[in-house]
Amino acid sequence: MDNLDSKSVAELLALHTAALEELRQRDILRSANNPTGDLAEYYFCRAFGWTQENNSKKAYDAIGENGMRYQIKGRRVHRRNRSRQLSAIRDFQGFDFLAAVLFDDDYRIMRAALIPATVASENSTYIEHTNSHKFLLRDAIWKFPDVEDATERLREVEGQ
Known part of the structure; x- marks a missing residue:
């Protein structure tokens, strides 16, 4: 988690979204909740x-x-x-x-x-x-x- 404090709000939310999408791709998560x-x-x-x-x-x-x-x-x-x-x-x-x-x-x-x-x-x-x-x-x-x-x-x- 390098330099999260230097990321913009949009960049942090994009990281969050990417992490959740990767977990869905791995069949760990089943929803967008x-x-x-x-x-x-x-x-x-x-x-x-x-x-x-x-x-x-x-x-x-x-x-x-x-x-x-x-x-x-x-x-x-x-x-x-x-x-x-x-x-x-x-x-x-x-x-x-x-x-x-x-x-x-x-x-x-x-x-x-x-x-x-x-x-x-x-x-x-x-x-x-x-x-x-x-x-x-x-x-x-x-x-x-x-x-x-x-x-x-x-x-x-x-x-x-």
């Missing part, structure tokens, strides 16, 4: 051998060889925003496990977990005006007996 969700899906599917569903699939993002359905969420914990709130969850009946990962500022994996849908549901808050559930990926979730720590599995594919 914020890369956090796509990156989470990519890492989980690579680490566990799941089949990624179409972007338009409702309620789950991937399916495992065992037929289990996975809703995949990612959150970038930024130095300016430390929130661990995942994006809205609308239907806990549509998946078997919530696969969730926290990234740091530079999109490095901090922690990841496979959380049974029942555990995620019981630890979520319903928000009426959005007709969705809010789930915070707090450290306490890894202490639940049915939650699997997936951090090392995701880190194995992170550098590939």
